[in-house]
Amino acid sequence: MQQYGGGPEMNAGIYREGTEKTGGRDALSNNIAAGKAVAAVVRTTLGPQGMDKMLVDSIGDVVITNDGVTILQEMAIEHPAAKMMVGIAKTQDDEAGDGTTTAVVLAGELLKTAETLLDQDVHPTVIVQGYRMAQEKAGKILEELSFAVGPEEREILTRIAGTAMTGKGAETTKEHLADLIVEAVSQITDEEGHADVTNIRVEKKVGGSADDAEIIEGIVIDKERLHPSMPGSVTDAEILLLNAAIEMRKTEVDAEITITRPEELEGYLAKEEEMQREMVGRIIASGADVVFCQKGIDEFAEKLLAKAGIFAVRRMKKSDMETIAEATGAPIISSLDAISGEELGYAGKVEEKRLSGERMVVISGCRNPHAVTLVVRGGTSHVVDELGLAVEDGLRGVGAALEDGKAVAGGGAVEMELSRRLSAYGSGVGGREQLAIEAFASALEVIPRTLAENAGLDPIDMLASLRTAHEQGMTTAGLNPETQEAVDMRAAGVIEPLRIKSQAISSAAEAAAMILRIDEIIASSGAGAMPSEEEMAAMQAMGGMGGGMPMM
Structure with a gap:
């Protein structure tokens, strides 16, 4: 040997x-x-x-x-x-x-x-x-x-999407999902026939059935506005993206404040409120009427934003922030001190809508119009996760076929x-x-x-x-x-x-x-x-x- x-x-x-x-x-x-x-x-x-x-x-x-x-x-x-x-x-x-x-x-x-x-x-x-x-x-x-295969050949593209989803828990509703996939891809296809399927978000929600899947033109965020007094809808929205907390910072070392008189407590709280007013004041001065914050927002700051008529959402996922940044043209600001008003993005409409029985934020009419969300639903988390994977495979399959223009x-x-x-x-x-x-x-x-x-x-x-x-x-x-x-x-x-x-x-x-x-x-x-x-x-x-x- x-x-x-x-x-x-x-x-x-x-x-x-x-x-x-x-x-x-x-x-x-x-x-x-x-x-x-x-x-x-x-x-x-x-x-x-x-x-x-x-x-x-x-x-x-x-x-x-x-x-x-x-x-x-x-x-x-x-x-x-x-x-x-x-x-x-x-x-x-x-x-x-x-x-x-x-x-x-x-x-x-x-x-x-x-x-x-x-x-x-x-x-x-x-x-x-x-x-x-x-x-x-x-x-x-x-x-x-x-x-050869092209954007105009919808039937072949639907077949490609259906083949990609075969055997992945989507058999009973494969045709419906395949139609939605091809429709979503067609909405983000440019005049030259190019389709960047990364512009299509797949939002997975537990509840309902796979037949309840739907396309939303725009970006769907699985969040609600912070306060009921905030506007439920903002037209011609000027959007600010923040990766900074609108709340009091915690000290990096252990510290203890001793308060012996009521007026000292009042003064301490007043100082905190003053600092938060200053933070919110910078946002208001920028001209933003919609704020997406990746970190926390204090309750007092939340009320100030609502009083100013600003639509705000907190604890955003990094991936959602990046998607909104690309669609609206707004950079993600890492410090409140860096707000100048020149870094605002634009969307035709930002609103809180009830989709499939749950409240979500929908951003539409963006500067980058090729933004579509496919909402997928299922009876359990395992079902909806598998359907989500099947839909993503279908999207990428159709995208690959269009990008190369060839199929087998x-x-x-x-x-x-x-x-x-x-x-x-x-x-x-x-x-x-x-x-x-x-x-x-x-x-x-x-x-x-x-x-x-x-x-x-x-x-x-x-x-x-x-x-x-x-x-x-x-x-x-x-x-x-x-x-x-x-x-x-x-x-x-x-x-x-x-x-x-x-x-x-x-x-x-x-x-x-x-x-x-x-x-x-x-x-x-x-x-x-x-x-x-x-x-x-x-x-x-x-x-x-x-x-x-x-x-x-």
């Missing part, structure tokens, strides 16, 4: 006491096992019939989801190679907005097929070279398989066609790289195979059916779990942005190559021992059953 890296005689005596070192094939096996274990955990969540995971943290908080990146980020993963798999999911989520499970499952399968080649004494460098050739060729084939058929169709064409490409390459290219092609079939397994179908029969359809020239043939047959995914409306597939394949190939190039693991003293092969096998078994990875 081949050994990669230096032997023990080359490394003796150079490490700190307690350092653990694993080299050669043992290091590769250890890392490959970790990668496969992570892939096994999320594999059962893939597709419309994918299962959910229940994640319970150390304080008892529960998260129920089948979103790949959420699952991996919530897990306490320690193994360095496993962390690289988590990195795949995060990169996929950042770049494409969806397809995180696909990327991780594919990376795990690439490691699995590489392990078979390693057993045949194929060197890791040869495998990595073959994988890179296959990745590059796959990118070109994907471009050929893609088709889903349902495993792309992976099957890639597998077929890459196998043919590998035959023409020859040499040992051919083995790696064919292994890459074989690994791509894990996606339709997993879709079949998660739907309770026979994966061998379904793969045979798909291969036959693709060999007959049906390049968009994918798996329909309901009819249990190969169908035209584009005609069936199962469509995904090109970016999701290209990024998933790219990320998976790069992560597999990085893991395969590691020939030695050196764990410094105190870094913790690497899991044994038995522990890895146990983790993989738990992952396959839908369990967690407590030993990582």
